[in-house]
Amino acid sequence: MALKNDLIVAMDNKSVRLYEDEFMVIIADVFPKSKHHYLVLPKEHIQEVNSLKTHHIPKLIYMELKGLEFVVYRTMLPARCFQVGYHAYPSMNRLHLHILSKDFNSVHLRHPFQWNSFHTEFFVPTYSNYRTIIRKTAFKLILK
Numbered sequence: 467m468a469l470k471n472d473l474i475v476a477m478d479n480k481s482v483r484l485y486e487d488e489f490m491v492i493i494a495d496v497f498p499k500s501k502h503h504y505l506v507l508p509k510e511h512i513q514e515v516n517s518l519k520t521h522h523i524p525k526l527i528y529m530e531l532k533g534l535e536f537v538v539y540r541t542m543l544p545a546r547c548f549q550v551g552y553h554a555y556p557s558m559n560r561l562h563l564h565i566l567s568k569d570f571n572s573v574h575l576r577h578p579f580q581w582n583s584f585h586t587e588f589f590v591p592t593y594s595n596y597r598t599i600i601r602k603t604a605f606k607l608i609l610k
């Protein structure tokens with residue numbers, strides 16, 4: 467069973483990191499829901515999508531582009547073979563971007579809710595986060 471802080475523990479473990487730079491870490495998902503399933507985590511502590519602020523937008527763009535570059539290079543599959551996004555209501559601490567191949571062929575994909583978590587509004591593409599952040603910021607400005 468996964469614990470709430472498992473991602474933070476994993477990204478701090480050098481032997482688990484597949485990629486690292488000054489902004490982010492890439493690890494493999496411990497319970498992959500596809501043949502290739504990776505998680506991109508920012509080094510800055512950002513709790514989840516709902517804690518994102520305007521100044522995080524460049525970091526989100528970077529995480530997606532660098533993450534995809536890493537995964538494409540590692541798997542030798544084209545970027546169009548991957549689904550990329552965030553869970554709207556994540557169960558784990560620390561924002562994490564899922565990059566997974568679209569085959570959804572895995573022994574860890576056992577329950578309908580797991581399938582739904584990647585095929586409904588629950589799975590949020592990066593650009594939706596920008597829209598939400600900008601909308602929230604605009605509301606704050608209007609309400610001032």
Ligand SMILES: [Zn+2]
Pocket residue numbers: 553556557562564
């Ligand atoms: Zn997740």
